[in-house]
Amino acid sequence: MPDDLIYKIGITLIPKIGAVNGKQLIAHCGGVEAVFKESRNALGKIPNIGSVAISSIKNQQVFKRAEEEIKYIERNNITPLFYTSKDFPSRLSNCHDSPIMLYYKGNTPLNNRRVVSIVGTRRATSYGKEICNEICTHLKDYEVLILSGLAYGIDSCAHRSAIENGVSTVAVLGHGLHTVYPAQNRRLADKMMENGGLLTEFISNTKPDRENFPKRNRIVAGMSDAVIVVESGRKGGAIITADLGNSYNRDVFAVPGRSGDELSVGCNYLIRTNRAALIENGSNLTYFMGWEKSDVKTSVQQKLFVELNDDEQCVFDCVSQNKEISIDRISITTGIRPSIVASTLLKLEFEGMIKALPGKLFKKI
Known part of the structure; x- marks a missing residue:
């Protein structure tokens, strides 16, 4: 089991935090373990994190329950999946309110x-x-x-x-x-x-x-x-x-x-x-x-030396760095408006550089 699993489970046990605020905490502090080691003063400056939540973060009872869960996981052959894990459902990870932890x-x-x-x-x-x-x-x-x-x-x-x-x-x-x-x-x-x-x-x-x-x-x-x-x-x-x-x-x-x-x-x-x-x-x-029974994949030859402007290159780089990604996630990651992202994706698909997937996701070819 990962050394930081106790922190990954622990953050889900903090009352009134939830998945969205929990991930915000992790991002702000630079890691899940850092959340629990951050000072009260620093935690108080994070949006949507009040005094009750801060007290809960500093309550060691969270770790006691997390330790119990780790023992249960080990005894019952359960796989814990943190939201940044490669085995975490990738489609789900594109949803803003996806869970921090899953147990499989x-x-x-x-x-x-x-x-x-x-x-x-x-x-x-x-x-x-x-x-x-x-x-x-x-x-x-x-x-x-x-x-x-x-x-x-x-x-x-x-x-x-x-x-x-x-x-x-x-x-x-x-x-x-x-x-x-x-x-x-x-x-x-x-x-x-x-x-x-x-x-x-x-x-x-x-x-x-x-x-x-x-x-x-x-x-x-x-x-x-x-x-x-x-x-x-x-x-x-x-x-x-x-x-x-x-x-x-x-x-x-x-x-x-x-x-x-x-x-x-x-x-x-x-x-x-x-x-x-x-x-x-x-x-x-x-x-x-648009699903076919056959597993034969039709390959599309990527055009060489396609000229891209800064936004197009940024969008293409973002798609390339992910197995599959949604328009909203590209927009959030790049800071480019969704409408521009959508039109850029259409061009990149036409040029044979990316592929549209079911569920309105995209991946690099």
């Missing part, structure tokens, strides 16, 4: 070539399950990782269908890895360990409290190239996940249902309000995403 128990890389989340109601109908199964079956030839939340209904259906079709599947949990919720899905969770796993931002013994699940949903949306809502009422976790997917510039899809059906109201609403594109099966999804 599984054998499938989280930075899969393609990631699709399938979500929906706990009270799935035979129609919803049939569509869910068809989508998962179709995706078996597309090198996809399927994400969901291990809840009853559509979530469980997506995980089971993925397993049956030999597709990797990971459940994102709203509690610690000490348990499985609902308990009836324990056997399903065990089966997922053969080609997938369980992922959470919560330390062990964190209960599945209601307020944890919107946090879970942002991970599901943030890790994905595409979010699919199969069945949903007007309100609920699936709609939250879809809205989060839109806020992260993910591709969001919904399966339509019969007018007036209680469990299709949410999907029809997403489609009607242009919050989701309509799909009826898996082939619709792969068509919209």
Whole structure:
């Protein structure tokens, strides 16, 4: 385990800090260990860090609980993932409110070539399950990782269908890895360990409290190239996940249902309000995403000696230094307006220097 793991876990245990302020602290102090060694006076000058937070940072009880978690991690073969780790989900890291720490128990890389989340109601109908199964079956030839939340209904259906079709599947949990919720899905969770796993931002013994699940949903949306809502009422976790997917510039899809059906109201609403594109099966999804079954990659010869202005060179350098990166992240890193970044990326893609990826990400060719 890394020597500084106690600090990485510790900062997530500070009350009222949260992921956004926590990362701000780390950046301001120059490292996670430095946060705890910074003086009270220096901490007080950091925006959004008040006296209560400073007292919590200086409270040694944080380290005691972090030490307990490290022992639990070691005993249970859990992989801790800090947000700067190369194994941390790269799509998720582009989201401003991504977690500082994740805890993963599984054998499938989280930075899969393609990631699709399938979500929906706990009270799935035979129609919803049939569509869910068809989508998962179709995706078996597309090198996809399927994400969901291990809840009853559509979530469980997506995980089971993925397993049956030999597709990797990971459940994102709203509690610690000490348990499985609902308990009836324990056997399903065990089966997922053969080609997938369980992922959470919560330390062990964190209960599945209601307020944890919107946090879970942002991970599901943030890790994905595409979010699919199969069945949903007007309100609920699936709609939250879809809205989060839109806020992260993910591709969001919904399966339509019969007018007036209680469990299709949410999907029809997403489609009607242009919050989701309509799909009826898996082939619709792969068509919209531009995914091909073949693994043969068409290479694009990069033009030599392309003349770039200062902004264009800056954007290209930023893309080159990352495995994949979003327009917003490029804008934040370079200080160049998003509109200029977007037009620059279009030119660079035309010149054969970069490639657009699903989920509105870009990478160097």
